[in-house]
Amino acid sequence: MATISSSLLLKTPTKIQFLPKTHFTTPLNLPLPTRFTSKKNGSSSGSIGSGTRIRSGLLIEPDGGKLVTLLVEESQRELKKEEGFKLPQIKLTKIDIEWVHVLSEGWASPLKGFMRESEFLQTLHFNSIRIENGSVVNMSVPIVLAIDDEKKNQIGGSTSVALVDDENNPIAILSDIEIYKHNKEERIARTWGTTAPGLPYADKAITHAGNWLIGGDLKVIEPIKYHDGLDRFRLSPAELRDEFTRRNADAVFAFQLRNPVHNGHALLMTDTRQRLLEMGYKNPVLLLHPLGGYTKADDVPLHWRMKQHEKVLEDGVLDPETTVVSIFPSPMHYAGPTEVQWHAKARINAGANFYIVGRDPAGMGHPLEKRDLYDADHGKKVLSMAPGLERLNILPFRVAAYDKTKNGMAFFDPSRPQDFIFISGTKMRTLAKNKESPPDGFMCPGGWKVLVEYYDSLAQAENGRVSEPVSV
Amino acid sequence: MATISSSLLLKTPTKIQFLPKTHFTTPLNLPLPTRFTSKKNGSSSGSIGSGTRIRSGLLIEPDGGKLVTLLVEESQRELKKEEGFKLPQIKLTKIDIEWVHVLSEGWASPLKGFMRESEFLQTLHFNSIRIENGSVVNMSVPIVLAIDDEKKNQIGGSTSVALVDDENNPIAILSDIEIYKHNKEERIARTWGTTAPGLPYADKAITHAGNWLIGGDLKVIEPIKYHDGLDRFRLSPAELRDEFTRRNADAVFAFQLRNPVHNGHALLMTDTRQRLLEMGYKNPVLLLHPLGGYTKADDVPLHWRMKQHEKVLEDGVLDPETTVVSIFPSPMHYAGPTEVQWHAKARINAGANFYIVGRDPAGMGHPLEKRDLYDADHGKKVLSMAPGLERLNILPFRVAAYDKTKNGMAFFDPSRPQDFIFISGTKMRTLAKNKESPPDGFMCPGGWKVLVEYYDSLAQAENGRVSEPVSV
Numbered sequence: 011m012a013t014i015s016s017s018l019l020l021k022t023p024t025k026i027q028f029l030p031k032t033h034f035t036t037p038l039n040l041p042l043p044t045r046f047t048s049k050k051n052g053s054s055s056g057s058i059g060s061g062t063r064i065r066s067g068l069l070i071e072p073d074g075g076k077l078v079t080l081l082v083e084e085s086q087r088e089l090k091k092e093e094g095f096k097l098p099q100i101k102l103t104k105i106d107i108e109w110v111h112v113l114s115e116g117w118a119s120p121l122k123g124f125m126r127e128s129e130f131l132q133t134l135h136f137n138s139i140r141i142e143n144g145s146v147v148n149m150s151v152p153i154v155l156a157i158d159d160e161k162k163n164q165i166g167g168s169t170s171v172a173l174v175d176d177e178n179n180p181i182a183i184l185s186d187i188e189i190y191k192h193n194k195e196e197r198i199a200r201t202w203g204t205t206a207p208g209l210p211y212a213d214k215a216i217t218h219a220g221n222w223l224i225g226g227d228l229k230v231i232e233p234i235k236y237h238d239g240l241d242r243f244r245l246s247p248a249e250l251r252d253e254f255t256r257r258n259a260d261a262v263f264a265f266q267l268r269n270p271v272h273n274g275h276a277l278l279m280t281d282t283r284q285r286l287l288e289m290g291y292k293n294p295v296l297l298l299h300p301l302g303g304y305t306k307a308d309d310v311p312l313h314w315r316m317k318q319h320e321k322v323l324e325d326g327v328l329d330p331e332t333t334v335v336s337i338f339p340s341p342m343h344y345a346g347p348t349e350v351q352w353h354a355k356a357r358i359n360a361g362a363n364f365y366i367v368g369r370d371p372a373g374m375g376h377p378l379e380k381r382d383l384y385d386a387d388h389g390k391k392v393l394s395m396a397p398g399l400e401r402l403n404i405l406p407f408r409v410a411a412y413d414k415t416k417n418g419m420a421f422f423d424p425s426r427p428q429d430f431i432f433i434s435g436t437k438m439r440t441l442a443k444n445k446e447s448p449p450d451g452f453m454c455p456g457g458w459k460v461l462v463e464y465y466d467s468l469a470q471a472e473n474g475r476v477s478e479p480v481s482v
Numbered sequence: 483m484a485t486i487s488s489s490l491l492l493k494t495p496t497k498i499q500f501l502p503k504t505h506f507t508t509p510l511n512l513p514l515p516t517r518f519t520s521k522k523n524g525s526s527s528g529s530i531g532s533g534t535r536i537r538s539g540l541l542i543e544p545d546g547g548k549l550v551t552l553l554v555e556e557s558q559r560e561l562k563k564e565e566g567f568k569l570p571q572i573k574l575t576k577i578d579i580e581w582v583h584v585l586s587e588g589w590a591s592p593l594k595g596f597m598r599e600s601e602f603l604q605t606l607h608f609n610s611i612r613i614e615n616g617s618v619v620n621m622s623v624p625i626v627l628a629i630d631d632e633k634k635n636q637i638g639g640s641t642s643v644a645l646v647d648d649e650n651n652p653i654a655i656l657s658d659i660e661i662y663k664h665n666k667e668e669r670i671a672r673t674w675g676t677t678a679p680g681l682p683y684a685d686k687a688i689t690h691a692g693n694w695l696i697g698g699d700l701k702v703i704e705p706i707k708y709h710d711g712l713d714r715f716r717l718s719p720a721e722l723r724d725e726f727t728r729r730n731a732d733a734v735f736a737f738q739l740r741n742p743v744h745n746g747h748a749l750l751m752t753d754t755r756q757r758l759l760e761m762g763y764k765n766p767v768l769l770l771h772p773l774g775g776y777t778k779a780d781d782v783p784l785h786w787r788m789k790q791h792e793k794v795l796e797d798g799v800l801d802p803e804t805t806v807v808s809i810f811p812s813p814m815h816y817a818g819p820t821e822v823q824w825h826a827k828a829r830i831n832a833g834a835n836f837y838i839v840g841r842d843p844a845g846m847g848h849p850l851e852k853r854d855l856y857d858a859d860h861g862k863k864v865l866s867m868a869p870g871l872e873r874l875n876i877l878p879f880r881v882a883a884y885d886k887t888k889n890g891m892a893f894f895d896p897s898r899p900q901d902f903i904f905i906s907g908t909k910m911r912t913l914a915k916n917k918e919s920p921p922d923g924f925m926c927p928g929g930w931k932v933l934v935e936y937y938d939s940l941a942q943a944e945n946g947r948v949s950e951p952v953s954v
């Protein structure tokens with residue numbers, strides 16, 4: 011493996027980050043893309059190459075027709091880094107870095123950097139952006155970088171800035187910059203449909219951020235890594251496309267999640283594949299795509315979720331042959347109908363042409379009132395009407411619940427409601443915290459055990475005991 | 483004139499409302515459409531008719547390809563009224579009636595009634611609506627009708643309702659209805675970009691409105707009239723199109739206003755016509771289009787504004803030959819960049835293919851903070867990028883100010899800023915209230931006198947004296 015790694019390093023420098031490292035603290039037994047197990051690597055050419063090209067053509071086109079990648083050529087990295095040391099510097103927050111990651115790999119294609127004002131305004135007002143050829147791409151969530159008055163003054167007349175990490179190491183260069191006003195209230199109101207204090211992302215990344223936004227063309231010096239043992243699951247849209255092509259997928263259905271997987275989810279995913287087969291697709295592949303960026307404090311952290319997903323897959327609930335597990339690097343907004351568009355749009359760029367949308371996607375409780383912030387059906391409705399997403403097939407979630415007559419999760423049958431139990435996220439958390447078991451068949455025992463362990467680790471931390479650090 | 487009126491009544495029943503009545507309390511000397519002075523009426527056919535058709539083709543197409551009119555055929559009016567007495571009834575507010583007016587004449591084409599949920603959601607999220615043929619029309623402001631819980635229960639399973647006036651007379655029928663939740667906070671946040679208390683329209687028409695919205699297909703029994711002496715200036719989009727066609731307009735440029743006209747406005751309008759002539763148009767016609775619906779308490783009421791516009795036109799500042807003065811029946815939202823799209827879109831339906839946009843259109847001060855609610859440039863920027871408005875030519879307002887060297891309004895020359903005085907709306911109001919005069923050449927003396935009279939009438943009312951009722 012080390013030999014292959016080295017040869018890959020020379021041939022396809024931007025890809026080495028995804029090769030498994032032996033020193034991972036928690037090796038997970040999740041189905042890796044075939045590229046990590048097959049002898050054929052991305053650079054193989056000849057007859058395979060041309061075959062690949064043809065199969066590639068079956069995947070949905072990225073927004074704007076071409077997948078954006080904003081990584082500096084390896085030969086230019088040192089040069090760019092040096093340039094970065096000479097430019098005015100902007101220190102990135104953790105969330106900023108997640109957005110740099112998102113942008114660098116083209117999840118937001120055709121965006122080529124942090125938004126300038128015209129892109130920001132179109133996002134806020136139209137949830138879509140008109141591109142040069144006159145067509146419209148979806149873009150519902152502002153991908154912007156805030157700076158304060160002092161930083162703005164410091165930048166002065168410079169046309170480029172360096173984006174640096176905590177230790178002032180240049181991560182990226184932003185050039186041909188544009189600085190414009192950051193009207194936070196308006197941004198929050200138009201993105202969330204409320205300005206109530208207590209929106210997690212707003213509290214974390216907007217309210218205390220600077221009064222200016224800086225947009226421009228981004229060039230990222232090195233692939234973004236987190237060194238948390240999960241980097242190998244962070245496949246870029248290009249890598250996912252390669253993977254789907256290698257698997258001869260003729261349909262890719264994406265399932266976005268930020269919660270543990272229970273058997274209702276599994277049922278839905280299996281059922282979706284079945285429906286796609288019935289529609290005539292020969293090889294529908296599932297992209298099981300947990301969100302890996304910022305999440306609010308009471309969500310289960312990524313690391314624990316990945317452990318839980320591993321158990322679920324081990325249990326055979328999902329077929330590894332037709333499932334790709336990967337991490338979506340975006341931070342979470344909890345902006346309901348606005349955000350679900352982003353979640354769907356990004357998956358088009360990764361090659362998905364089907365998107366499963368659930369009840370109240372990207373939703374949460376209202377920060378001040380005793381109700382959900384969004385109507386549970388609005389996400390699905392808005393998604394199905396969203397500009398720029400016409401090419402994507404929206405698959406509404408069928409409601410699954412615990413069927414007492416079957417001792418397992420099943421699609422809810424409204425003719426016999428008395429047979430079903432709905433197990434809410436809150437209920438699930440309460441059970442896991444109290445180390446109680448859910449009804450048999452709700453979740454595979456291995457997966458449940460992970461959740462119990464997670465809540466146990468939280469309780470121990472609260473009791474002042476040293477606990478395993480939790481990755482976010 | 484009475485004879486012509488009667489004959490029109492038979493031939494083109496929906497048009498009689500615009501004929502001047504002799505008992506108007508305040509006959510205004512504003513240039514009326516030629517139809518009111520010419521012998522040829524809208525029904526004239528033959529060679530003129532075919533000529534008209536060709537010229538009609540020169541005007542911009544209405545949104546959706548066809549101008550919507552929702553008036554009941556005259557022969558069906560009594561029947562519809564009777565139907566209305568039998569249906570569940572919804573009592574309309576003054577603003578509701580203004581929207582019924584707007585919808586009935588097709589300003590919001592292709593909307594056929596108060597919005598159903600899919601239209602409402604698209605308006606809030608995308609400022610545009612996808613129509614049956616797959617194309618997109620602009621729609622930025624929700625045109626919705628609110629009802630409370632009690633009314634919803636009362637409607638029960640009925641598929642139609644009657645919309646009635648203060649005295650329970652049916653004004654319109656709404657059929658094939660859909661009732662859905664009125665999330666007021668979300669509606670306000672997404673429309674205004676703030677939820678701060680003190681937004682005039684929200685305070686007036688949303689915050690205390692019912693928790694449900696009711697959409698459906700609208701049929702309006704009789705043309706909406708206000709009997710305030712100004713109805714003859716309320717030309718429908720169809721009538722405006724006829725007027726532009728009769729005038730052989732090959733370009734129509736619309737100027738939306740809700741304030742008194744000063745010489746800076748006049749300069750801009752004259753200059754715009756000049757520019758259009760230079761572009762090769764032979765007969766550009768100005769649609770001077772004051773907004774006639776709800777305005778906030780400190781705006782100058784419509785009636786006084788129309789008096790002021792009359793004086794400005796009498797003064798010869800604008801050429802009546804190439805100017806059509808008409809009233810736009812929409813209520814005002816003060817929603818800045820969101821609302822300016824509505825203002826522009828509605829004028830497309832009236833035949834305008836050029837739209838003049840000023841600084842901070844439809845803007846106001848932030849209700850709580852000491853700043854403008856919107857960035858002064860956002861309206862223009864958002865308008866120029868808005869989906870569904872691609873066909874409209876946006877003409878940004880050139881800044882006019884008082885040029886001391888010319889003793890008149892002139893386009894601001896940044897090379898000699900010291901020569902210019904900016905006279906804000908607040909400054910203008912203060913001067914008029916104090917019966918002081920603005921600098922010579924700021925506004926024609928007759929127009930200024932109207933303003934002084936208006937503020938005088940306000941002061942008298944405040945002092946407890948009986949004053950002339952002010953129409954809103």
